[in-house]
Structures are given as structure tokens and as C-alpha cells.
Amino acid sequence: MTPPRPTTIVYAPRLSKKLGVDLVLASETLQYTGSFKFRAAYNVASNVKQAHIITASSGNFGQAIAYACSLFKKRCTVVMPAGAPKIKVDAVREYGAEVDLVDVKKKSRLERLAELARQFPDAYVASPYDDPLVIEGNAGLANELFALGLDLDFIIAPIGGGGLTSGLVKAVERSGKKIQVLAAEPTLANDAAESFRAGHIVSQEDESATIADGARMLRLGDRNWEILSHGLAGVIEVSEEQIMEGVRLLFALANLKAEPTGALALGAVLAEPARFKGKRVCCVISGGNADPALYARLVESI
Numbered sequence: 001m002t003p004p005r006p007t008t009i010v011y012a013p014r015l016s017k018k019l020g021v022d023l024v025l026a027s028e029t030l031q032y033t034g035s036f037k038f039r040a041a042y043n044v045a046s047n048v049k050q051a052h053i054i055t056a057s058s059g060n061f062g063q064a065i066a067y068a069c070s071l072f073k074k075r076c077t078v079v080m081p082a083g084a085p086k087i088k089v090d091a092v093r094e095y096g097a098e099v100d101l102v103d104v105k106k107k108s109r110l111e112r113l114a115e116l117a118r119q120f121p122d123a124y125v126a127s128p129y130d131d132p133l134v135i136e137g138n139a140g141l142a143n144e145l146f147a148l149g150l151d152l153d154f155i156i157a158p159i160g161g162g163g164l165t166s167g168l169v170k171a172v173e174r175s176g177k178k179i180q181v182l183a184a185e186p187t188l189a190n191d192a193a194e195s196f197r198a199g200h201i202v203s204q205e206d207e208s209a210t211i212a213d214g215a216r217m218l219r220l221g222d223r224n225w226e227i228l229s230h231g232l233a234g235v236i237e238v239s240e241e242q243i244m245e246g247v248r249l250l251f252a253l254a255n256l257k258a259e260p261t262g263a264l265a266l267g268a269v270l271a272e273p274a275r276f277k278g279k280r281v282c283c284v285i286s287g288g289n290a291d292p293a294l295y296a297r298l299v300e301s302i
Contacts (some may be wrong), residue, residue, distance in 0.1 A: 002071055004039045004137075005031050007144050010285075012254035019269055021276045024150060026141065027256055027285040033095070035214075035262070035287025036141060036164060037064035037128065043137030045072045050124035054116050055079070056109035058213050059088025060261075060287050061128035066097035077120075079112045085213065085291040104207050108218065129161030130221025138167025139174075145282060146171070152179050154276065157284035158264035159183035159192050159235065160215040162224030164286065169231035180233035184268035186210035186243060191219050192228075193235040201225050211294075212243055214261030214287065238267035244298055245270055250285065251299045259290040260298075 010025040028036040041064035052075040062078035069076035076097035081104045102112040117125050165183045189208035203219040246263030250256040265283035
């Protein structure tokens with residue numbers, strides 16, 4: 001089979017100098033299917049007994065589970081927003097999955113997923129984030145960082161449903177290392193930040209229009225909140241301009257193509273520069289599946 005690739009470690013001295021941060025980039029852009037989601041998807045597909053897996057995804061987990069299911073000869077159905085980037089919808093189909101498009105203004109992805117679960121009672125319903133197999137698969141990324149002997153003060157990663165940050169927190173807790181894990185979240189989709197302020201899960205009424213489409217979640221997962229509420233060092237809210245600037249800086253100063261969600265961690269450094277001044281910071285660049293037209297518009301202004 002095809003297990004996840006090791007993360008790509010990028011040292012970008014020009015970017016570090018510009019930000020005043022000892023920066024390490026853990027880039028998942030070269031992971032199978034173009035994002036960290038393959039780690040979780042592989043762990044799911046390789047461990048569940050069901051021959052049919054259904055899920056809801058804005059794109060990256062959909063691609064990952066579609067490919068993982070193809071490796072294990074399993075059927076896959078992915079509920080996606082009708083407005084998801086075409087490049088992601090096409091990729092899910094090319095990996096062999098069935099795509100079920102839903103107008104999220106009329107019905108949420110989770111509502112449609114629940115309908116499919118009733119339609120296919122023998123299928124395994126895989127959450128892209130709120131699933132023990134997903135969380136454990138994502139923990140592998142931090143384990144790789146530890147194996148490299150990186151002496152880190154912070155690990156910053158994007159947050160949507162909380163699957164990636166939950167895996168990172170669990171791995172750090174098991175290691176006994178004194179590393180703070182921080183979540184980077186779009187200000188326009190700040191349910192995680194609101195949850196931490198309230199002390200309980202806060203849901204958004206509808207999906208945000210943030211450019212970081214991978215973070216357009218209504219709420220954190222229950223399992224994720226259980227882990228993050230006591231293990232996450234905090235949530236940094238990132239403006240749309242800071243997300244876009246993150247994309248541009250990764251392109252110009254690190255030679256990395258990142259989708260907007262993938263640039264959230266760097267956007268967090270831009271949002272709170274004093275917090276990270278002189279610190280050893282690992283930014284998880286979670287994926288590179290950018291819509292070509294959008295990406296061109298973002299980087300042409302450099």
C-alpha cells in the first residue's frame with residue numbers, strides 16, 4: 001500500500017529574517033492528494049472493516065479519502081459544497097469517489113451526510129476531524145517533527161473542525177515536550193476562538209465566505225473539543241488580508257505554493273508578531289490545493 005509521505009521540512013531564511021522569527025515550515029503540500037488529510041484518510045481506510053465510506057468535505061479530506069479508498073478497494077461517497085473549488089471536486093472524482101454536491105445555503109453538508117447515512121446503513125461515516133482514527137492519523141505529523149530533533153517553542157496549525165490540532169496536541173502530550181500548540185483560524189470563521197472564549201462549543205449559523213475554504217466549518221467536533229479545551233495553547237484569529245499575505249510570502253520567500261487554508265499558520269505569525277519574536281516556530285503548511293485562478297490573483301500583486 002501507499003502510506004503517508006514524511007512531511008517536507010523547509011527552512012526559509014529570507015522569510016525568517018523578514019518576520020524576526022526562527023521559522024520552520026512543515027509543508028504537507030507534497031503529501032499524497034496535496035494536503036495533510038491523507039494521513040487521517042489512510043488511517044481510516046486501512047482500519048475500518050466497511051466496504052463503503054461516506055464523508056462530507058470542502059475538498060481536501062474528500063480527495064484524501066477517495067484516494068485511500070481506491071488503495072483499499074473500497075467505495076467512497078463525498079458530500080461537497082456546490083461552491084467548492086472546481087479543482088477539488090474534479091480531483092475527488094478522478095480518485096474514484098462519487099461526489100454529492102449540496103447547496104449549503106439550503107442544507108448543510110452534515111444534514112446531507114446524515115441523509116446518506118440513513119440511505120447506506122452499512123457504510124462507515126467518516127468525519128474529516130471528529131473521529132479517533134482521524135485524530136491519531138494526524139498525530140503522525142508531530143511525531144515526525146520530534147524524530148527530527150527540532151527544538152520548538154510553538155507549533156501553529158490551521159483549525160477548521162479541529163482534527164489536525166487535536167492530533168498535534170495528543171502527540172505533544174504523549175512526548176512530554178514543552179511545546180505550545182496554537183490554532184490559526186480565519187476571523188470570518190472564528191467558531192473555535194468563540195468556543196475558547198465561552199468555555200464551550202459555539203456554532204456558527206452558516207458557512208463563512210472566508211477565502212480559507214478548508215476552515216469553513218460550523219463548529220468544532222466533540223472529540224476535538226475534549227482534547228483542545230485543555231491542551232491547546234490558544235486560537236489566533238487571522239484576517240483575510242493576513243491569509244492572502246501568507247500565501248504571497250510563502251510563494252515569494254519560501255518557494256512554496258500554499259492554498260489559503262494552508263497559509264493560515266503563517267497568517268497567525270503576521271497577526272501576532274510580538275508573540276513569536278525570536279522564538280522557534282513551526283508553521284504547518286497544511287495543503288497546496290489552491291484554485292489556479294484564485295492563486296494567480298493572489299500572487300500577481302507581489
